[in-house]
Amino acid sequence: MSELKTYTVWDPPTRLFHWINAICAVLLVVVGYLILNARTFEIPRTGSLKLKTVHTWIGYVFVVNLAIRIVWAFVGNRYARWRAILPGGRGYLSALGSYIRAFLSRRPEHYLGHNPLGRLSVTAMLLLIAVLAISGLVLAGTDLFYPPLGHWMAQWVAAPGLDPASLAPNSPAMYDKASFDSMRAFRKPFILAHLYAYYALLVIVSMHIVGAVVSEIREGGNSISATFTGRKILSENPADA
Numbered sequence: 001m002s003e004l005k006t007y008t009v010w011d012p013p014t015r016l017f018h019w020i021n022a023i024c025a026v027l028l029v030v031v032g033y034l035i036l037n038a039r040t041f042e043i044p045r046t047g048s049l050k051l052k053t054v055h056t057w058i059g060y061v062f063v064v065n066l067a068i069r070i071v072w073a074f075v076g077n078r079y080a081r082w083r084a085i086l087p088g089g090r091g092y093l094s095a096l097g098s099y100i101r102a103f104l105s106r107r108p109e110h111y112l113g114h115n116p117l118g119r120l121s122v123t124a125m126l127l128l129i130a131v132l133a134i135s136g137l138v139l140a141g142t143d144l145f146y147p148p149l150g151h152w153m154a155q156w157v158a159a160p161g162l163d164p165a166s167l168a169p170n171s172p173a174m175y176d177k178a179s180f181d182s183m184r185a186f187r188k189p190f191i192l193a194h195l196y197a198y199y200a201l202l203v204i205v206s207m208h209i210v211g212a213v214v215s216e217i218r219e220g221g222n223s224i225s226a227t228f229t230g231r232k233i234l235s236e237n238p239a240d241a
């Protein structure tokens with residue numbers, strides 16, 4: 001039997017990001033689903049507004065966590081960096097081909113950081129959560145007059161003579177109709193991006209979870225518990241040691 005070796009892979013900020021992100025994403029999906037189906041569930045307007053407010057506060061945690069991770073990808077350990085996340089770079093395509101062939105022939109290659117296929121899925125997830133974060137921040141401004149753009153949106157739509165700081169959401173009497181309509185036209189692509197990224201995220205996160213479980217079963221490693229401990233235990237020599 002080959003000897004088992006323990007490697008330190010995921011540093012504490014990377015692990016913290018992963019779990020804060022996962023918890024926020026689940027909460028955002030659940031509350032987002034309720035906002036989307038408020039009519040079906042007969043949620044009154046006030047309830048819907050409360051859901052949007054809760055969703056936005058969870059969203060702020062999600063955005064700050066993502067911003068920290070983006071910075072960490074420049075300064076973290078080698079497995080946390082962009083070079084270990086983004087697909088591409090010298091030898092990437094041949095590593096991807098070799099990983100897929102080895103996986104299909106049931107002699108899987110072992111990686112400490114993300115394997116070449118995993119890099120594609122992690123990059124897609126980061127892109128989608130960035131789209132959700134940016135469009136969500138715009139919607140927080142257009143729908144609730146919340147930061148960072150709420151102050152500007154309120155100035156845009158306030159009825160003549162009204163203090164923009166006093167504007168409340170869902171209060172048409174406080175808005176100048178023409179300005180409000182043009183603000184809603186500006187909002188449209190952001191709500192569409194938010195909605196389509198939500199659907200795409202549901203698909204890709206499901207694939208991410210299935211991929212993690214399948215690769216753990218086939219490769220016999222401990223990649224799932226490593227997201228808590230940071231340590232991987234392998235019997236084979238890793239391809240990226």
Ligand code: HEM
Binds near residue numbers: 029032036063191
């Ligand atoms: C994993 C991340 C996220 C997911 C899956 C998600 C999902 C959703 C969904 C499904 C909706 C309902 C869309 C609709 O009514 O058509 C929604 C609405 C909303 N989201 Fe998010 N969201 C996320 C992140 C964020 C963030 C980071 C923010 C802001 C900080 C945010 C702010 C909003 C706001 C203000 C609305 C209400 C828009 C409306 O009036 O319908 N979201 N979100």
